[in-house]
Amino acid sequence: MTGILELRGVSQAYRLGRRSPFVTASYLQVLSNVDFAVRTGQAVGLVGESGAGKTTMTRILTGLERPQTGQVLFDGKDLWEMNAVERLEFRRNLGVVMQNPRSSLDPRMPVGSSLLEPLRSLGIDCDHVARVNEVIEQVGMASSVLGRYPHEFSGGQLQRIAIARALMTRPIVLIADEPVSALDVSIQAQVLNLLMDLVTDLNLALMLVAHDLSVVAYATSRVSVLAAGEIVETGQPLELFSRPKSKATQDLVAAVLTMEAGLAGRGLD
């Protein structure tokens, strides 16, 4: 399994608080020997219930957290052995979209300034204004919105702006951590369609994290199921839906089916 961004044998545990200095410290194992890869031009999904370790895995993949064991490889190079120039290159090539669009943009900055931030911070030499206008149009918004502040937008619009910011540096990998879970159901499909279009148009490697199997099944071509810190199953979404092997996948599928059956029963399908 090779990809542009990979986890190899990654484990992570957090030390729990001790009640007294005479008690041995205990650890919470969050990830156990995880292998995972994101490939160029492909959308992969990571799904799991709350507490499965998705956020920790995302933090490790984006370099926010160092794993206790295992490697994080970007283009074959270990993230934690990179020099400053390579690390800067990694940051330029990685775009991240977060769960809550309201919290992911600085409320004191007009959205145009928020979009410029990655270019300024990473010292990217290009026509910044032209790039901002290009990207905001890429996500389906007019450049007239650039002077407005985050509180003037709806959740769906803000998520589009957050996606635009993630694209500013022309990344080759886009990680979307629960990008639609905070959005209205009617907006979710629009944002997912936008992400899918971007993967095709820009030949991106997309990692879509969600707790809802139907979201990743809709937008990705390969899904890994994370349960209690382990990847328990990987496959095509349809295959996972129709023949779930692990208990965790069965539970996730049942959750979707139960909701659909419930809606059908109430005449709301």
Added chain:
Amino acid sequence: MRLNVSLIIGAILTFCAISIAVVSTFWLPYNPNLPNIPNRLLAAGSAEHWLGTDVLGRDIISQLMVGARTSIVVGAGGATISLVLGAIMGLIAAASGKIVDETISRVADIMLSIPGMVTALVLAATLGSGALTTIFALTAFFTPSFTRVARSAALSVLQEDFITAAQLYGRGRMPRVARHVFPNIAGVLIVQFTLYFAAGILTEAGLSYLGVGVTRPGISWGLMLSEAQNQVGVSSPLAMWPGLSIVIVVLGLNLMGDGLRDVLDPKLSKSIL
């Protein structure tokens, strides 16, 4: 469109007080320290002394004008120094590791546990009373509070996703604090500043009243109150004028703080001005 009445009234009152203080630096109706015994204890409304004179015949308006200058310089000075020191310490505590955070927080706790009046009396005893000593005392009272406010506000902002986003696109820790955290806590600090400015004026008046603040030839509203207390039965307005001045300025600053709290919230600002 809704007008912020608190802010407008507060700003007008504060502006008037500051203007009077500024005018007092280059023009006064009379020398506020020069006794004029034949004109002692004139009632308000006399042609030459509109608010009357005190027991030594000194003009009340002139004394109130110099008192405004003292109150504003001491209140604003103490609050400004505390704001700067407290904001820096609070931001460092919030953005640094556990050891630095714990050290700064515990030092602030210890300083807050010492009664402010005791600090002021000790400072007055060692440095001598006066406006500068009062500013030192106010800085000692207020800095720990500003540190706490800045730290807790910064900790809350540091939890936001836009801080993580800034980290992801390569902003270092201190640039993140300067670009994203400080602008987001500035509103809270400005509101806090106006409230502590008012508290500084009250504290200065209290210290001067007790004789450990400003003393003659300096003039403050607290000192005027202290000097007027023996005349309360004889000429009650003598105590009323400095008291009323303190109430008006403190009210103005508090109203302005309340108004600014609304205006500086980016979610509310559009509907207010």
